[in-house]
Ligand SMILES: Nc1ncnc2c1ncn2[C@@H]1O[C@H](COP(=O)(O)OP(=O)(O)O)[C@@H](O)[C@H]1O
């Protein structure tokens with residue numbers, strides 16, 4: 384179960400991405416990176432962040448701890464930047480936050496960073512499974528911290544939830560975008576990664592993850608939050624069954640690379 388913290392102080396915005404996440408201090412005195420529900424991408428980005436992030440963790444990848452972050456309307460009232468004040472006002476209530484990793488640095492092959500083949504393979508499988516296009520050389524979303532690789536920023540994953548009528552088509556997608564994956568050169572064990580994933584993910588694991596998504600983030604494309612969770616589960620199970628399709632595509636894309 385995700386913990387819930389309350390944001391007590393807005394510390395600083397992180398301006399790399401478009402969604403204007405921020406470092407905040409919380410009532411447990413910890414520092415967190417908050418992804419705001421009021422950002423342009425809307426609450427579905429938070430759903431993707433939670434569901435994909437916890438899937439990654441279930442696979443055994445290192446993901447910073449995810450928590451719910453309660454933002455009250457008074458937070459940031461005195462921020463000089465209008466854009467930030469507006470964002471905080473639009474985000475009152477429940478948001479998603481990650482444990483802040485102080486002193487981490489972005490994974491950068493150009494600077495000589497290398498990845499472990501087992502982790503790289505699992506990561507490629509994970510991003511193909513969750514349809515995550517945000518793991519490229521330009522935008523690695525991969526942090527080096529204490530000699531481990533931490534996976535962040537899954538807000539653009541599961542993009543089928545922006546267009547349910549078209550979601551069927553994506554369940555069996557080979558995910559050709561995998562060719563741009565920053566870890567593909569190191570992903571020499573994709574069949575093993577797929578086998579490992581099959582041993583970790585199943586309907587029960589996915590149901591437990593989906594159960595943690597707050598009702599208020601699940602939107603009106605479905606009659607109720609219960610139906611929305613059922614639609615995610617159905618799609619993810621079909622995606623899991625399509626693992627041979629996207630695993631083969633990743634192997635093929637890697638053969639072209641090296
Ligand atoms: N848990 C974290 N610890 C340390 N830095 C982080 C963390 N999460 C994000 N960052 C930093 O903030 C930047 C933006 O966060 P990210 O989740 O990638 O949001 P965006 O959607 O804006 O790209 C990242 O590129 C990274 O430099």
Ligand SMILES: [Mg+2]
Pocket residue numbers: 400522524536
């Ligand atoms: Mg990012």
